[in-house]
Amino acid sequence: MNVGRVVGRAVSTQKDDKLVGTTLLLVEDLDAATGAGTGEVAIVADTIGAGAGDVVLVTHGSAARFTEATKDRPVDALVVGIVDAIRVSGADTFSRQRGFASGRTRRAARVKST
Amino acid sequence: MVLAEVTGLVVATPKAGELEGVRFAVLQPLGADLRARGGPVVAVDTVGAAEGQRVFTAAAGSARLASGMRGRPVDLAVVGIVDEIALAKRSVA
Numbered sequence: 001m002n003v004g005r006v007v008g009r010a011v012s013t014q015k016d017d018k019l020v021g022t023t024l025l026l027v028e029d030l031d032a033a034t035g036a037g038t039g040e041v042a043i044v045a046d047t048i049g050a051g052a053g054d055v056v057l058v059t060h061g062s063a064a065r066f067t068e069a070t071k072d073r074p075v076d077a078l079v080v081g082i083v084d085a086i087r088v089s090g091a092d093t094f095s096r097q098r099g100f101a102s103g104r105t106r107r108a109a110r111v112k113s114t
Numbered sequence: 115m116v117l118a119e120v121t122g123l124v125v126a127t128p129k130a131g132e133l134e135g136v137r138f139a140v141l142q143p144l145g146a147d148l149r150a151r152g153g154p155v156v157a158v159d160t161v162g163a164a165e166g167q168r169v170f171t172a173a174a175g176s177a178r179l180a181s182g183m184r185g186r187p188v189d190l191a192v193v194g195i196v197d198e199i200a201l202a203k204r205s206v207a
Contacts, residue, residue, distance in 0.1 A: 001157065001188070001189055001190055002155060003156060032122075032154040033122070033140065039139065039154060048128055048130060050127065057129070057138065059189050061174050062175060063177070063178070063187045063188055063189060066185055066188075067131075068131075074194060076132075078187060080126075080130040080132075081124075081126030081128065081129035081130070081133065082128040082129070083124055083126045084126055086123070086124050086140065087123050087125075087140075089121060089165070090165065091195060093122070095115075
């Protein structure tokens with residue numbers, strides 16, 4: 001499993017019948033310790049209601065089909081959790097309210113400038 | 115199976131119902147020199163590993179053969195805590 005950030009949503013009208021009703025999110029892979037983006041982006045199915053900006057836990061491969069909502073569907077990446085907190089080396093590196101510790105200074109600067 | 119060090123944990127309250135009661139650990143995979151190799155990953159922990167411990171993992175379908183993980187949407191599980199590693203010519207923690 002990996003930690004990612006929801007950066008968008010993919011809309012697809014013409015798709016496999018078994019994907020009708022499945023939300024498809026664009027999720028950027030993150031370094032769980034620092035919150036830095038790795039540059040990898042994937043289309044990830046979501047059945048728990050994650051939204052833009054959420055940090056999520058993504059499961060890959062056949063594991064993505066082991067939920068009631070995705071059983072027997074052509075899905076190989078699935079949001080299985082919306083992350084509340086991450087602790088690494090004894091420090092709170094991420095919280096849903098405050099974001100990643102390493103990005104707080106940068107984000108504060110951006111908010112100030114807008 | 116991959117050797118890794120437990121570096122932290124992930125808390126996710128809103129999650130797939132199939133993951134109720136599951137503990138998530140942040141792992142840093144280790145290379146042949148026992149140093150960090152690649153970025154951190156998240157695994158379910160079924161053996162009670164603590165931060166700083168070296169562990170090994172089972173991936174993909176094997177992860178769901180870990181205790182209590184059958185039928186759950188997990189792709190990586192901590193399945194053992196390493197007590198000792200013996201490398202040729204030298205012994206390391």
